Structure formats: structure tokens, C-alpha cells
Amino acid sequence: MAEDQAQPWKIPPIVQELAAGAHEPPSRYVVRDQDRPAVAAAAAMPEPIPIVDLSRLSAAEDGGGADGEVAKLRCALQNWGLFLEKQKYSNLVNGKEFRFEGYGNDVVLSEDQILDWCDRLYLIAESESRVVGSLWPARPPAFGAVLREYTVRCRRIADVVLASLARLLGLREGRFVGMMNEGVAMTHARFNYYPCCPRPDLVLGLKPHSDASVITVVLIDDAVGGLQVQKPNDGGGGVWYDVPVVPNALLVNVGDAIEIMSNGFFTSPVHRAVANAERDRVSLAMFYSLDPEKEIEPLPELVDEKRPRKYGKTTTKDYLAVLFERFAGGARAMDTVKISTVELDSGTSEDG
Ligand SMILES: O=C(O)CCC(=O)C(=O)O
Numbered sequence: 001m002a003e004d005q006a007q008p009w010k011i012p013p014i015v016q017e018l019a020a021g022a023h024e025p026p027s028r029y030v031v032r033d034q035d036r037p038a039v040a041a042a043a044a045m046p047e048p049i050p051i052v053d054l055s056r057l058s059a060a061e062d063g064g065g066a067d068g069e070v071a072k073l074r075c076a077l078q079n080w081g082l083f084l085e086k087q088k089y090s091n092l093v094n095g096k097e098f099r100f101e102g103y104g105n106d107v108v109l110s111e112d113q114i115l116d117w118c119d120r121l122y123l124i125a126e127s128e129s130r131v132v133g134s135l136w137p138a139r140p141p142a143f144g145a146v147l148r149e150y151t152v153r154c155r156r157i158a159d160v161v162l163a164s165l166a167r168l169l170g171l172r173e174g175r176f177v178g179m180m181n182e183g184v185a186m187t188h189a190r191f192n193y194y195p196c197c198p199r200p201d202l203v204l205g206l207k208p209h210s211d212a213s214v215i216t217v218v219l220i221d222d223a224v225g226g227l228q229v230q231k232p233n234d235g236g237g238g239v240w241y242d243v244p245v246v247p248n249a250l251l252v253n254v255g256d257a258i259e260i261m262s263n264g265f266f267t268s269p270v271h272r273a274v275a276n277a278e279r280d281r282v283s284l285a286m287f288y289s290l291d292p293e294k295e296i297e298p299l300p301e302l303v304d305e306k307r308p309r310k311y312g313k314t315t316t317k318d319y320l321a322v323l324f325e326r327f328a329g330g331a332r333a334m335d336t337v338k339i340s341t342v343e344l345d346s347g348t349s350e351d352g
């Protein structure tokens with residue numbers, strides 16, 4: 001506490017208050033020239049982000065033959081690393097819309113760190129033994145019950161998708177879901193609130209990153225766009241594409257842990273959020289992860305002479321620590337576990 005008073009820059013302002021008063025974003029929020037989002041629309045999409053019907057995916061798992069849906073999922077993940085899942089109801093929980101008010105902030109590690117134009121609340125939602133109840137807002141009173149139920153419901157979606165991913169990799173359907181059930185798995189909920197910004201061309205709502213999770217389910221704003229994604233495997237082209245606004249849809253993306261465990265078969269997509277000049281935007285990301293102590297590494301079934309190991313070993317706990325530090329500086333944690341191509345090349349030539 002005393003340290004924070006001596007270093008006031010560690011306590012960033014609430015962006016909503018800045019947005020209410022300021023005409024120009026303060027310099028701490030202004031990103032470097034090369035990182036600025038284009039004011040014009042992002043690049044035209046080479047192909048749309050598919051909408052996958054999860055009930056048909058479950059049918060495929062039960063032997064119900066929905067090969068078209070599985071093919072769509074594979075294509076979505078190969079092209080984008082993510083897909084949209086359209087809900088049949090606009091009200092997600094008990095007939096009530098899921099809405100939340102409340103703010104948090106960036107973790108500030110250095111005085112010259114560029115801050116995101118966003119207030120957020122980041123909570124451990126599962127398992128119960130890890131929940132820090134004192135951090136959960138008391139208002140609205142239903143918050144806790146709704147978040148708990150929402151976490152379980154989204155987990156069901158995550159499980160269906162993970163079963164399909166395992167099948168696409170030629171693994172047992174329960175391979176990933178089983179790992180999620182080992183030890184005490186962890187789910188984080190991040191509520192992002194992006195106040196409108198008079199100069200969206202100068203700031204970022206959320207810096208480019210990929211998620212540390214195994215899998216992420218995002219409730220995206222049903223009216224205001226802002227999420228942008230880079231295509232995996234586009235040769236580092238750095239082109240940003242707008243994720244379209246699809247009312248009543250959830251966005252599902254694979255995270256870094258799946259990229260590592262699948263030995264790079266799936267790519268965890270790099271994404272960011274841009275601010276909007278006229279409208280506030282909200283999103284809620286649910287990050288499903290393994291037990292924090294459990295090791296994450298390429299699954300042995302997916303490593304052989306033809307597919308040399310591409311990633312080292314880590315744990316969710318260590319990886320998250322690296323991720324937060326790297327995120328603050330605008331870098332990717334994934335680079336710390338990737339085995340460099342030079343090592344790979346020498347490895348393969350040694351193997352003959
Ligand atoms: O705001 C969004 O749509 C995405 C949020 C996100 O990527 C995150 O919280 O990790």
C-alpha cells in the first residue's frame with residue numbers, strides 16, 4: 001500500500017471516468033504509431049467466421065452423423081482459431097439477460113506501460129475452493145448465483161468442443177475433458193468494459209494477445225463491434241479482421257494450452273479489441289484452464305519423427321505469470337514455450 005502511494009502510476013485511473021471528462025486520451029493510453037488501429041474498417045475477410053451448431057456437434061459425438069458440422073469446426077479452427085456459436089435464446093440464464101456493472105484495471109508493471117482503454121473485472125469463477133468471495137461484487141445481489149450458473153453452462157459448451165477437438169486429432173473423445181477434470185481445474189471470468197473513446201484511432205481497448213486457457217467462451221457485445229483477430233498461419237502478415245457482431249452468439253476460441261498440447265495442430269488466435277467513438281462496449285470472457293500445477297506439454301500421441309515436438313513444458317500457473325508480464329509489455333507468452341525452428345531443424349536432422 002505504502003509502495004503504491006510512493007508510486008502512484010501503479011494505480012491507473014478508471015477509464016470510464018476519463019471517458020466522461022477527457023477530450024483526448026491521456027498519453028499513458030496512446031499506443032505507438034505502428035500499433036494504432038486503422039480508423040477505416042479492418043481488412044475484408046477472405047472467408048467468413050463460421051457459425052457452428054453445437055447440438056449437431058454433440059450428435060456427431062453420439063454417432064449421430066453430423067460430419068458437415070465437424071468439418072465446419074475443423075475449417076473454422078484452421079482458418080481462424082475460433083468460431084461463433086449461435087444461442088437460441090437472447091436470455092442466457094434463467095430467462096434473465098446476463099448483464100454486469102463494475103470495474104477493474106490493468107496490472108501496471110512499469111511507469112511507461114501503455115494502458116488499455118478498458119475497465120475490467122477479473123474473477124476466479126471455478127473451482128469453488130479457489131474463489132475469492134470478497135472480490136465478488138455484492139451488487140446486483142444475483143451476481144454470484146448467475147455467474148456460477150453461467151460458468152457451468154459455458155463449461156458444457158467447452159466440453160462439447162473439446163470432445164470434437166480430440167476426435168479431430170484422432171484421440172479419444174474424452175482426452176481433453178478428462179484432463180480438465182484432473183486435480184482442481186480453474187476457470188477465470190473477465191468482464192471487459194470499453195467506454196467510448198473520443199480518439200479510437202490512438203488507443204487500444206485490449207492489447208493484442210492470445211488466451212492462456214485451454215478454451216475460451218466469449219459473450220461478445222450484441223450491438224457494438226470491436227473485437228479483431230489475425231488469421232493463424234498467415235505468415236505473420238499482421239492483418240486484422242473484424243469479428244462481426246452476431247446478436248445472441250457466443251464466440252469460442254482455442255487457447256495457448258490447446259496449441260501446446262496439440263503440438264501446434266490448432267493455433268491459438270491473436271486478437272485485440274479496438275475502442276469505439278460513439279458507443280460503449282462490453283464482453284465477458286470465460287477462460288477454462290487445467291489445474292494450475294498440472295504440466296502442459298505436447299501430448300505424447302502427437303509427437304513422432306514426422307511431427308517433432310514444437311513446444312516445451314509449462315504449467316498454467318507459470319504460464320499465467322509469464323503471460324501477465326508479457327501482456328503488460330505488449331509481447332506474447334507463447335514465444336517463451338515455442339521451441340525455435342533452429343533447434344527443431346537440428347533435432348530432425350539428428351533423428352535422420
Ligand atoms: O472484448 C472482447 O471481445 C474480447 C475479450 C478478450 O479477448 C479477453 O478478455 O481475453
Ligand SMILES: [Fe+2]
Nearest residue numbers: 210211271285
Ligand atoms: Fe482474449
